[in-house]
Amino acid sequence: MYVIVVGGGKVGYYLTRTLVSEGHEVTLVEQDERRVERLIAEFGEAVVVGDGCEVRVMEDAGMGRADCAVAVTGHDEDNLIICQMAQRHFGVPRQIARVNNPENEEIFHLLGVSETVASTRIIYSLIDQEVETGESLLLAALKRGKIVIVSADLTAGSAAAGKMVKDIYLPGECVLAAIIREEHILLPSGTTELLPGDTVIGVADPESQHVLRDALVGTRPSGARRND
Amino acid sequence: MRVVILGCGRVGSTLAAILTREGHHVSVIDRDQSAFDKAAQRLGPAFTQETVRGIGIDEDVLKQAGIEAADAFISVTSGDNTNIVAAQIAQQRFEVPKVLARVYDPIRADAYRGAGIETICTTTISAGLFHDLVLGRSLRTIQEYIGTASPRSNGGPG
Numbered sequence: 001m002y003v004i005v006v007g008g009g010k011v012g013y014y015l016t017r018t019l020v021s022e023g024h025e026v027t028l029v030e031q032d033e034r035r036v037e038r039l040i041a042e043f044g045e046a047v048v049v050g051d052g053c054e055v056r057v058m059e060d061a062g063m064g065r066a067d068c069a070v071a072v073t074g075h076d077e078d079n080l081i082i083c084q085m086a087q088r089h090f091g092v093p094r095q096i097a098r099v100n101n102p103e104n105e106e107i108f109h110l111l112g113v114s115e116t117v118a119s120t121r122i123i124y125s126l127i128d129q130e131v132e133t134g135e136s137l138l139l140a141a142l143k144r145g146k147i148v149i150v151s152a153d154l155t156a157g158s159a160a161a162g163k164m165v166k167d168i169y170l171p172g173e174c175v176l177a178a179i180i181r182e183e184h185i186l187l188p189s190g191t192t193e194l195l196p197g198d199t200v201i202g203v204a205d206p207e208s209q210h211v212l213r214d215a216l217v218g219t220r221p222s223g224a225r226r227n228d
Numbered sequence: 229m230r231v232v233i234l235g236c237g238r239v240g241s242t243l244a245a246i247l248t249r250e251g252h253h254v255s256v257i258d259r260d261q262s263a264f265d266k267a268a269q270r271l272g273p274a275f276t277q278e279t280v281r282g283i284g285i286d287e288d289v290l291k292q293a294g295i296e297a298a299d300a301f302i303s304v305t306s307g308d309n310t311n312i313v314a315a316q317i318a319q320q321r322f323e324v325p326k327v328l329a330r331v332y333d334p335i336r337a338d339a340y341r342g343a344g345i346e347t348i349c350t351t352t353i354s355a356g357l358f359h360d361l362v363l364g365r366s367l368r369t370i371q372e373y374i375g376t377a378s379p380r381s382n383g384g385p386g
Binding site for chain 1: 320336
């Protein structure tokens with residue numbers, strides 16, 4: 001695959017390095033002289049020096065034959081225009097934009113750039129997860145963070161321990177996808193009993209994930225008999 | 229007419245003053261308070277517009293400037309991409325009937341012209357004007373400078 005990465009900051013650098021190591025053809029576009037020197041030392045001719053918003057620079061980078069354009073500069077307007085120009089002017093089939101200000105994400109979608117990565121929001125929600133929940137862990141965010149995969153380690157005191165799957169109240173948009181029990185993967189059915197020591201993998205929308213967490217590893221209501 | 233202008237530089241502030249003098253309701257957005265101060269200094273009492281401090285692609289800022297009731301939106305910041313993005317938001321999100329953007333880069337100006345946005349490339353207009361003036365030619369229409377009309381030097385169809 002031929003990928004053009006615009007923006008040679010940290011994200012652009014690591015992305016380029018990863019894609020190159022996977023055997024993809026990559027061109028990295030960066031205009032800042034101070035960054036360019038280091039980038040050329042590592043990536044050589046794969047670096048094009050110039051303003052990635054300029055059509056001439058895009059042409060030099062070979063935008064016309066690119067399979068994918070990735071805009072990861074620190075400026076949202078620039079990332080948006082790079083993706084739109086890649087799409088409209090060069091007919092690049094796929095464009096991915098970094099969104100620096102999470103509030104701008106919707107604007108990207110409105111203006112035709114559907115694949116966005118809002119790193120600030122993703123990092124924030126990861127930290128938020130870590131702070132808020134001891135026992136459940138965010139494994140991945142899909143669909144631009146609208147769907148999350150979480151895991152929860154059940155202990156004897158967890159709300160779901162000793163319950164059958166059908167007896168766990170799962171609100172709205174969330175499902176139990178798998179149970180990991182001692183190195184085995186179980187597909188949960190309604191009558192599967194959850195045991196202390198199980199790791200439960202769930203898929204949910206971000207609003208439901210807290211309820212999912214409470215249903216699995218929340219503290220049992222007072223008066224409930226403990227199994228241990 | 230209600231007009232929202234993004235960018236309070238020389239063009240934005242002068243345009244705001246002209247429109248206000250004609251009785252139109254104008255609000256001007258800029259990210260720097262100093263831009264408003266400078267405009268007030270340059271234009272004196274003529275610069276009496278409603279001002280909103282903020283980023284022009286922020287929907288809340290645009291709403292505060294009254295974009296929901298605006299008849300026209302004009303983006304004239306120093307950044308081409310900001311102008312194009314803000315104009316697209318005005319046109320697509322807020323459905324402002326008339327949307328104009330100043331774009332210095334002729335290629336980007338061409339790429340976004342039409343589709344609800346009028347882009348004004350002051351680069352081609354100024355270069356064309358100077359070109360004709362320096363050679364002592366008579367001046368052409370704005371459309372010819374912008375390049376939307378076929379240039380007179382090039383007789384054949386485009």
